[in-house]
Amino acid sequence: MSLSTDATPAAAPTAAGVAPLAAKAAGLRKVYGRTVAVEGIDLEVPTGSVLGMLGPNGSGKTTLIRMLLGLTRPSAGTAELLGASVPDAVANALPHVGALVEGPGFHPFLSGRENLRRVAAAEPLLTSAQIPGAVGTALERVGLTHAADRRFRGYSLGMKQRLGLAGALLVPRKLVVLDEPTNGLDPAGTRDVRRIIGELHAGGATVIVSSHLLAEVEATCTHVAVLQSGSLVAAGELRSLLDAGTGGLVVVTPDVDLALTTLRDAGATAFRDAGAEPAVVVSDGPAAPEIVALLVRAGVAVHEVRRRRPRLEELFAQLTEGSS
Structure with missing residues (x-):
């Protein structure tokens, strides 16, 4: 498996345009x-x-x-x-x-x-x-x-x-x-x-x-x-x-409890975010536009929605879990 060279600015291209x-x-x-x-x-x-x-x-x-x-x-x-x-x-x-x-x-x-x-x-x-x-x-x-x-x-x-x-x-x-x-x-x-x-x-x-x-x-x-x-x-x-990790979505809202109830009632997997700002994490469930529409209809004030990027620790666990 090769390493991508997309984010290696210190690597100077060779004459063929390929990073050494x-x-x-x-x-x-x-x-x-x-x-x-x-x-x-x-x-x-x-x-x-x-x-x-x-x-x-x-x-x-x-x-x-x-x-x-x-x-x-x-x-x-x-x-x-x-x-x-x-x-x-x-x-x-x-x-x-x-x-x-x-x-x-x-x-x-x-x-x-x-x-x-x-x-x-x-x-x-x-x-x-x-x-x-x-x-x-x-x-x-x-x-x-x-x-x-x-x-x-x-x-x-x-x-x-x-x-x-x-x-x-x-x-x-x-x-x-x-x-x-x-x-x-x-x-x-x-x-x-x-x-x-x-x-x-x-x-x-x-x-x-x-x-x-x-x-x-x-x-x-x-x-x-x-x-x-x-x-x-x-x-x-x-x-x-x-x-590329399956981190889910972060929904920033002051109505965390209402958001959790609404999402879980709709069959989504959601939990309270451990970060400093009030937010919920949706790791499984409907597509992002449907989640936003669902929350707005329920009266949840949605301040921001973004993809949640997993920490390296989570990625490492996903990659090695169950390997012999």
């Missing part, structure tokens, strides 16, 4: 013994998009990410990263990719700054003279300057996660891949990750982020890919997927 891809999977499959971790996934990630990769534990998110990065060889299928074939030519793309996958791994007896300097020394895009400045900037960006000279073994889970994120941001990247980046972070840390993703997107970078925090994905991502039991069940531009 930051990553691509074609028929990717991974089998461990008798366990199928990923089953035949087709996925295209447009350049400049922020893709939220969603799915319950064991859905195949991390395995898919590892195959895209060349860390795990697929049992079948092909992958591309920034136009380079994976894994054969992935070395050409990796200097332009920052990744935090399955938690950071650092030396426990070195400080955060010393650990980051070791990571920076392996960066082909950094000269020796640039390393101190790059390390300092990355530490400041993730909010770790105050703890930079403490030993890593004394870091909390959230601080370790921040240091791993700093390692992914040592140099400007074309693609940043973050596997559960808010794991162990407090609300302030989660806001920092949201800010960093926004900065990367504004700068034209592509971001792939897997997360269990659906509200954060909805707030930061332009596209989503939903995995379940190793299969891709939906993918696309987030706004389009939400607009």
